[in-house]
Amino acid sequence: MPKFAANLTMLFNEVPFLDRFEAAAKAGFKYVEYLWPYEYPAEELKAKLDQYGLKQVLFNSLPGDIEAGEWGVSAIPGREEESHKHIDLALEYALVLQCPTVLIMGGVVPPGESRAKYKQTFIDNLRYASEKFKPHGINIVLESLSPQVKENYLMKTQDDALEIIELVERDNVFLQLDYYHAQNVEGNLSRLTDRVKNVLYHVQIASVPDRHEPDEGEINYPFIFNKLDEIGYEGYVGCEYKPRTNTVDGLTWFDAYKTK
Numbered sequence: 264m265p266k267f268a269a270n271l272t273m274l275f276n277e278v279p280f281l282d283r284f285e286a287a288a289k290a291g292f293k294y295v296e297y298l299w300p301y302e303y304p305a306e307e308l309k310a311k312l313d314q315y316g317l318k319q320v321l322f323n324s325l326p327g328d329i330e331a332g333e334w335g336v337s338a339i340p341g342r343e344e345e346s347h348k349h350i351d352l353a354l355e356y357a358l359v360l361q362c363p364t365v366l367i368m369g370g371v372v373p374p375g376e377s378r379a380k381y382k383q384t385f386i387d388n389l390r391y392a393s394e395k396f397k398p399h400g401i402n403i404v405l406e407s408l409s410p411q412v413k414e415n416y417l418m419k420t421q422d423d424a425l426e427i428i429e430l431v432e433r434d435n436v437f438l439q440l441d442y443y444h445a446q447n448v449e450g451n452l453s454r455l456t457d458r459v460k461n462v463l464y465h466v467q468i469a470s471v472p473d474r475h476e477p478d479e480g481e482i483n484y485p486f487i488f489n490k491l492d493e494i495g496y497e498g499y500v501g502c503e504y505k506p507r508t509n510t511v512d513g514l515t516w517f518d519a520y521k522t523k
């Protein structure tokens with residue numbers, strides 16, 4: 264049975280961020296993820312995790328200048344030094360938070376720019392991250408994003424991410440499969456799950472088309488959860504969705520999976 268992680272960036276927005284740890288624990292979650300921890304001292308977040316008996320299972324490297332449309336700098340030629348600073352900072356936080364996995368954000372490839380150059384830049388920076396994280400047993404994941412969320416992001420299909428994982432040639436770089444994006448871009452989710460299973464390390468879920476709770480829309484998540492069990496997936500499943508109304512009211516789907 265999947266191990267579900269509350270995504271505190273998307274869930275429990277009814278309360279301030281630092282109160283979401285308690286809310287998630289009260290709702291029955293044992294694991295949490297969120298996009299970026301950097302607004303708070305790592306020690307303060309670790310104290311929250313400990314206070315509510317939660318394990319942090321994922322967070323991301325910094326996104327760069329979101330206002331300017333950036334979504335990661337590690338794929339952007341000329342920003343290598345900044346990328347390495349982001350990676351070093353992510354390592355600092357991962358060690359304090361005892362978080363086993365970091366998503367390294369690649370970046371947007373502006374129209375007219377060489378995708379090949381961005382891809383090679385990302386590969387080089389991932390190798391840097393791999394070397395830094397390896398001694399601490401921390402793994403890296405890459406995620407492909409649908410154009411309606413982030414147009415011209417370096418990785419759109421799962422094959423885009425698989426290609427980079429292969430080219431990086433490091434044994435601590437894996438795939439984060441977000442079924443919301445995968446359904447929007449390519450569908451065929453059960454066969455896709457089979458195809459990526461050897462490098463599948465983190466999963467995220469949300470309904471399609473509205474990115475709400477996994478109990479509506481065009482994806483049959485109970486079937487997907489059984490599929491993940493079938494392939495022996497032992498990672499986490501991040502609940503990265505926008506609640507229809509109130510987070511807790513929308514968690515009825517979770518009742519069947521909550522570890523008592």
Ligand SMILES: O=C(O)C(=O)[C@H](O)CO
Binds near residue numbers: 323366408412441503
């Ligand atoms: O956008 C998503 O689906 C993510 O999981 C990343 O955290 C940010 O792109």
Ligand SMILES: [Mg+2]
Binds near residue numbers: 406441467503
């Ligand atoms: Mg995601």
